[in-house]
Each structure stands twice: as C-alpha cells, then as structure tokens.
C-alpha cells in the first residue's frame with residue numbers, strides 16, 4: 001500500500017519518470033534492478049546478451065510461446081531448443097526437463113503461461129543441478145506469489161511485457177528485472193553503450209497510438225473500428241507488435257531500444273492501480289471457473305483459481321469456427337497460442353522448431369481459445385462471452401495422453 005501511495009504521488013509531477021518507474025518496480029518486487037526497454041522481447045535479449053553464454057549455446061524453452069521469444073534467443077547468438085508443455089498447466093513440463101537428453105543447455109526460460117504459475121519447486125533445483133541459468137518469462141503475470149515468493153524473483157532475471165494485452169500496459173514496452181547483482185551491472189553497461197533511445201518523434205508517435213488504442217479498441221467498438229486500427233498498423237502509422245521480417249527471424253532496425261517516456265508515464269499510472277487490476281482479474285477468473293462446467297466445458301484444475309490469470313484457457317473442438325464467429329459477432333475471444341511459436345503465420349523452421357517436437361503444445365494450439373479478464377470486461381460482458389462460448393463452441397475431446 002505504501003508503495004502504491006508513493007507511486008501515485010510521484011506519477012504526474014515527477015521530473016524523472018524513468019527512474020521513478022524502475023524504482024517503483026524494484027520496490028514492488030522487493031529486490032533486483034529493473035530496466036525499461038522497448039518490448040518484453042528486448043528485455044529478454046538484453047538479459048541474454050549480458051549473460052555472455054557463449055555463441056551457439058542452447059537455451060531451453062517451452063514449445064508453446066510467442067515467436068518473439070526464440071527470436072530474441074537467436075538475435076543474442078544462441079540456439080533455442082524446445083520442451084513440451086504439461087497439458088493441464090500449459091507450462092514447461094518438469095518431468096520432460098528432467099529427462100531432457102541434451103545436458104549442454106546453458107539456460108532455461110520458464111514461462112508462466114496465461115498467468116498460471118510454473119512449477120518452480122521442481123524446476124529450480126533441476127536447473128541448478130544441471131548448471132542452467134534460470135530465466136522467467138513473466139509476460140503473462142504480475143506480482144503472483146508462488147509458494148510465498150513473487151514470480152520474477154526465482155532466477156537470474158525475468159522479463160515482462162507492456163503490450164496492450166498483457167497484465168498491465170505501457171502501450172508496448174518491456175521490463176527487465178535482474179536479480180543477480182553482477183549481471184545487473186553488465187546489463188546497465190550494455191544498455192548505456194548500445195541501446196537506442198527513442199527520440200521526440202517516436203515518443204509522440206507512441207503517445208498518439210496509445211490515445212488511438214484507448215479510443216478505438218475496446219469491447220464496445222465494432223469490428224470495423226478495430227479493423228481500422230489494424231489498417232493503420234499495416235500502413236506503418238502505428239507501431240505494430242511484430243513485423244513480417246520478424247516472423248522469419250530477421251532482427252528489425254532499432255530493436256534494442258529503451259522505453260519511451262510516454263510509455264513510462266503510462267506504466268506509472270497503471271502500476272498505481274495494479275491492485276484493482278489484479279483483483280478484477282481474479283474475480284473474473286473465479287466467475288469463468290464456476291460457470292464453465294455449467295455450459296459443458298472443463299475448468300482448469302482447481303489449484304490456481306484465486307489467481308489473477310491473464311486469460312482463461314478453454315479447450316474447444318472447433319477453434320477456428322469459434323474465432324471466426326467471435327470476430328463477426330464482436331465477442332472478444334483470444335487465440336493464444338495459434339501455434340507452438342505464435343502466431344500461426346510464424347515460419348517455425350527458422351527458429352529450429354520442427355513439426356512433432358512438442359505434441360501437447362501442438363494439440364493445445366489447435367484447441368485452446370482464451371477468455372479475457374482485463375478491466376474493460378465487466379461481469380455482464382463476461383456473462384455474454386460465456387453465453388457465446390456455450391452457443392458456438394464444442395468441448396474438445398481432450399488430451400493426447402492424459403495423466
């Protein structure tokens with residue numbers, strides 16, 4: 001509470017928002033050094049670069065993620081290798097990590113998919129005993145505690161995303177929390193020497209984009225308006241999340257950039273209402289959880305139900321149809337992940353993924369839709385979303401090899 005009051009009083013008048021935002025995050029986590037960068041993927045890239053793992057070293061990650069994650073690994077001169085997910089938690093399966101044949105991996109990226117906490121109690125000792133550096137992908141959760149300890153504080157570093165549809169938005173943007181002090185020093189030097197700083201024009205562009213996004217993209221805006229926003233993106237008038245070249249593994253110009261001041265200010269405002277945000281998400285998760293069985297769908301295993309998950313995953317037999325009808329009926333249904341390396345259009349071979357490598361992730365990609373929990377969705381809208389699922393979706397037969 002103290003931290004929140006501090007942030008609130010600082011955010012509008014401050015002379016150094018960048019320092020204030022990174023300090024507020026450090027206070028929130030109670031440890032570490034925080035760096036503010038252009039995107040979550042850039043935070044991962046910076047952390048990996050500073051680790052000096054050695055060219056071509058392997059980095060293990062779940063084959064159920066955004067393609068920008070293995071892309072950042074490759075830009076840092078490293079090699080992504082994939083492990084399948086547990087079909088119930090959508091997170092890297094610790095048993096598979098244990099049986100992983102390739103002992104030569106230098107690091108493992110643990111992703112808390114949809115905000116469901118990964119099994120850190122099993123994964124951390126495994127990583128340690130094999131000499132793998134532990135990295136947390138915290139793009140889907142913020143502040144969640146795992147057996148009393150905040151996600152993000154378990155490994156050498158964690159990265160977070162400030163994209164529109166992440167726990168809280170900085171209007172794109174990314175945060176890097178470095179827990180290892182000597183690594184933090186190296187990141188600090190790297191950012192000072194190599195990162196681009198967005199100029200006044202880029203800052204203005206991002207600011208205009210935030211305003212456009214707030215006006216155009218919300219549950220009541222029509223599909224046409226949202227299409228307009230997408231069209232602006234294609235024209236290069238808004239800064240999109242990934243370019244066409246990026247989907248093929250090409251590093252875009254200006255990739256390694258810091259966060260713009262307009263984004264930092266938004267981050268401060270969002271952090272000031274983080275408790276409201278998270279309790280809202282937790283309420284909607286509980287709602288979906290209790291109502292899904294009523295319409296014939298399997299809820300998540302019960303362990304995570306008072307958590308502020310980012311999205312509620314639901315397995316359906318007719319995913320493409322549901323997404324299509326969601327678009328035409330203007331109902332917000334998420335498609336994460338469309339493929340083991342989201343989105344569906346990723347050229348996965350360019351990132352070392354071959355079909356069949358992660359069967360559970362491939363099945364989940366074909367079946368899972370997800371339901372929103374953000375602040376623009378209230379309970380009556382959540383009810384409409386559930387009604388829509390009940391009418392349009394068929395429950396999936398289920399899993400490849402259930403336990």
Ligand SMILES: *Cc1c(COP(=O)(O)O)cnc(C)c1O
Pocket residue numbers: 039040041042065066068069111137139140160161162163166173174241
């Ligand atoms: C969104 C996302 C990222 C990347 O975040 P950006 O800010 O878009 O770079 C990384 N990992 C996961 C799991 C994500 O969902």
